[in-house]
Amino acid sequence: MKHLDEYRDAELVHKLSQQLQDTVSREWTIMEICGGQTHSIMKYNLTEFLPDKIRLVHGPGCPVCVTPLEIIDKAIRIAQREEVIFTSFGDMLRVPGSEKDLLSVKAEGGDVRIIYSPLDALKIAHENPGREIVFFAIGFETTAPANALAVKEAKRRGISNFSILSSHVLVPPAMEAILSSPSNQIQGFLAAGHVCTVMGYEEYIPIAQKYKVPIVVTGFEPVDIMQGIYMVTKQLEEGKHEVGNAYGRVVTREGNKAARELLRTVFRVSDMKWRGIGEIPSSGFSLSEDYSVYDAEAKFDVGDIIQKESPLCIAGEVLQGVKTPDACSAFGDQCRPEHPLGAPMVSSEGACSAYYRFKKSGLV
Amino acid sequence: MDFQLNCPIPISQYPVITMAHGSGGLLSHQLIDKMFRPLFDNRLLDEGHDGAVIEFATGRIAFTTDSFVVNPIFFPGGNIGNLAVNGTVNDLACCGARPMYLSVGMILEEGLPVEDLWKICLSMQDAARKAGVIIVTGDTKVVEKGHGDKIYINTSGIGVIPEGVNINPSSPREGDVIIINGQIGDHGVAILSAREGLGFETGITSDTTALNGLVEQILKETIEISVLRDPTRGGVATTLNEISTSAGAGIVLEENSLPVSPEVRGACEVLGLDPLYIANEGKILVIVPADLAGNVLNTMKQHPAGADSAIIGRVTSEHPGIVRMITSIGSSRVIDMLTGDQLPRIC
Numbered sequence: 001m002k003h004l005d006e007y008r009d010a011e012l013v014h015k016l017s018q019q020l021q022d023t024v025s026r027e028w029t030i031m032e033i034c035g036g037q038t039h040s041i042m043k044y045n046l047t048e049f050l051p052d053k054i055r056l057v058h059g060p061g062c063p064v065c066v067t068p069l070e071i072i073d074k075a076i077r078i079a080q081r082e083e084v085i086f087t088s089f090g091d092m093l094r095v096p097g098s099e100k101d102l103l104s105v106k107a108e109g110g111d112v113r114i115i116y117s118p119l120d121a122l123k124i125a126h127e128n129p130g131r132e133i134v135f136f137a138i139g140f141e142t143t144a145p146a147n148a149l150a151v152k153e154a155k156r157r158g159i160s161n162f163s164i165l166s167s168h169v170l171v172p173p174a175m176e177a178i179l180s181s182p183s184n185q186i187q188g189f190l191a192a193g194h195v196c197t198v199m200g201y202e203e204y205i206p207i208a209q210k211y212k213v214p215i216v217v218t219g220f221e222p223v224d225i226m227q228g229i230y231m232v233t234k235q236l237e238e239g240k241h242e243v244g245n246a247y248g249r250v251v252t253r254e255g256n257k258a259a260r261e262l263l264r265t266v267f268r269v270s271d272m273k274w275r276g277i278g279e280i281p282s283s284g285f286s287l288s289e290d291y292s293v294y295d296a297e298a299k300f301d302v303g304d305i306i307q308k309e310s311p312l313c314i315a316g317e318v319l320q321g322v323k324t325p326d327a328c329s330a331f332g333d334q335c336r337p338e339h340p341l342g343a344p345m346v347s348s349e350g351a352c353s354a355y356y357r358f359k360k361s362g363l364v
Numbered sequence: 365m366d367f368q369l370n371c372p373i374p375i376s377q378y379p380v381i382t383m384a385h386g387s388g389g390l391l392s393h394q395l396i397d398k399m400f401r402p403l404f405d406n407r408l409l410d411e412g413h414d415g416a417v418i419e420f421a422t423g424r425i426a427f428t429t430d431s432f433v434v435n436p437i438f439f440p441g442g443n444i445g446n447l448a449v450n451g452t453v454n455d456l457a458c459c460g461a462r463p464m465y466l467s468v469g470m471i472l473e474e475g476l477p478v479e480d481l482w483k484i485c486l487s488m489q490d491a492a493r494k495a496g497v498i499i500v501t502g503d504t505k506v507v508e509k510g511h512g513d514k515i516y517i518n519t520s521g522i523g524v525i526p527e528g529v530n531i532n533p534s535s536p537r538e539g540d541v542i543i544i545n546g547q548i549g550d551h552g553v554a555i556l557s558a559r560e561g562l563g564f565e566t567g568i569t570s571d572t573t574a575l576n577g578l579v580e581q582i583l584k585e586t587i588e589i590s591v592l593r594d595p596t597r598g599g600v601a602t603t604l605n606e607i608s609t610s611a612g613a614g615i616v617l618e619e620n621s622l623p624v625s626p627e628v629r630g631a632c633e634v635l636g637l638d639p640l641y642i643a644n645e646g647k648i649l650v651i652v653p654a655d656l657a658g659n660v661l662n663t664m665k666q667h668p669a670g671a672d673s674a675i676i677g678r679v680t681s682e683h684p685g686i687v688r689m690i691t692s693i694g695s696s697r698v699i700d701m702l703t704g705d706q707l708p709r710i711c
Binding site: 001014045046049116 | 693694697
């Protein structure tokens with residue numbers, strides 16, 4: 001497949017692997033931020049190509065994994081309402097709330113539908129004027145513009161039976177939260193290529209300087225990821241801490257101006273809770289005042305739901321790379337892929353789920 | 365498929381299925397006499413007993429059943445009717461049997477257009493003819509609107525196993541070679557693309573087809589076949605995991621050898637799905653001793669249902685119960701069973 005196969009080229013991966021071997025002289029811990037990158041690393045088992053001295057830590061960049069428990073519970077409460085058609089991306093349906101997940105709500109008769117674009121939800125709203133259509137708007141800066149567009153469209157077309165349950169999170173504040181933690185072990189970052197497609201990479205420059213960490217904007221194919229790791233390692237070895245771009249075919253310094261403008265119009269930056277990490281100041285998007293009537297939390301009065309995570313779950317420490325999943329007392333016992341306590345056990349690339357499968361197989 | 369033939373039940377009279385069609389009364393008989401009997405026409409069905417009485421020579425028979433609940437009922441490349449016939453035919457063929465007789469149980473939802481039922485039955489007739497099987501008994505029930513999803517079909521089937529053939533899922537041995545008869549993932553992606561609201565169109569059609577002709581040719585080449593399995597729900601990954609577990613053997617797949625069409629690959633990239641876990645309805649995994657693999661592969665390639673056949677992996681005594689894949693870049697990863705359905709990923 002054109003524009004894809006060249007970035008899955010075995011020879012190039014091997015060449016980069018050799019370059020890394022030749023470059024690295026001591027142990028380094030690098031975090032890939034994005035869940036999509038983690039997925040690729042698992043899918044191609046890229047750790048096979050890394051020197052033993054490079055340790056990769058899977059970051060909190062899977063929107064499914066970091067959506068807080070109380071938002072899931074709010075989603076469940078809303079989806080159970082008779083008048084509501086609850087729409088969501090597929091992989092949110094199996095994320096456990098404090099009592100059940102959205103798949104169970106569907107099995108109990110709730111009208112829960114998987115969609116592939118927020119504009120599909122708007123279409124359903126237009127076609128069902130007697131129902132209330134709620135879209136579970138989660139994601140990082142990558143998905144936020146499409147969600148913003150749906151809300152803007154709803155306003156423009158005067159569609160009032162549409163609202164979003166918003167849980168948007170932002171990458172740079174999460175990086176800062178990790179870096180400023182006393183237990184931080186991360187020495188370099190692969191920044192999320194698609195987030196930077198929208199936002200550019202200017203906002204990472206002060207972070208790299210303040211915390212003295214190299215940050216390299218990285219894509220998602222094996223060659224991209226190997227290239228990103230090589231560029232971070234090279235800087236680490238040379239004692240540099242700059243922002244590099246290994247995804248130049250897509251990402252520019254200033255990003256997508258139209259998308260950023262759209263985000264500024266529809267959303268405002270707000271404090272946000274992250275599952276397993278806690279509240280991070282200015283780390284999310286909420287609807288701006290002009291669009292607040294599209295806020296499902298207010299519309300269905302679920303603002304009072306506050307939930308604590310399972311006390312056994314150490315997802316937060318896992319997501320920050322402080323602990324490995326098998327350090328958890330619930331791992332493989334109370335918490336398994338078919339019965340997850342925390343989000344990293346839900347999606348197949350979640351750190352706990354991946355660890356569980358590889359450990360079970362005895363191949364690692 | 366030729367839909368030129370008109371439904372014999374006048375639309376003006378009964379445009380949709382009503383509860384009366386399942387009452388056992390006149391309307392039930394009209395369905396049987398004007399639709400099922402003429403389409404599935406054969407001596408055993410015509411006898412009109414409560415069941416078909418079949419004479420068998422001594423020997424072994426295979427017996428299987430499958431229920432079909434697909435949504436939408438019409439999709440690119442087929443519909444629930446030929447799917448229901450082919451599915452049971454293929455399960456029999458995977459037992460090494462020559463499929464012969466089918467039963468058809470239909471659960472119709474009140475309100476199903478009679479014209480749709482007619483089209484579905486026409487395609488069942490066509491699929492049965494192509495597979496060389498006859499439909500010898502059946503049953504129809506109607507449920508109230510909202511208590512079903514248009515139409516559900518159960519088919520059961522009986523086939524005769526030729527002398528000497530012994531296909532046993534626990535029999536693969538170290539070094540056996542795994543062959544598939546063509547590109548994977550077509551059926552699942554065709555269904556996805558046909559579903560309402562997905563909003564993307566592909567030229568992909570379901571691969572639904574009967575495989576008994578292909579299996580017959582393979583068994584003519586050799587009866588030393590370890591396993592025949594059709595990787596339907598859960599796709600190739602799930603079926604190979606089942607084989608690996610029941611045989612207590614390991615399996616190694618080669619990603620570069622897996623036949624996947626560019627259209628299916630593209631759709632899967634966009635949706636975040638893995639073709640290895642996507643359903644097929646016209647594919648078969650053939651596991652044979654290595655020394656026979658070349659001949660079996662050639663035989664398969666000469667059959668229309670096996671033109672794109674390829675060797676995709678082998679059986680190993682290492683890592684029993686585990687399916688492993690050598691990726692396109694030369695690394696290795698575990699291909700395990702999914703907890704539930706594959707869900708499209710957000711990122």
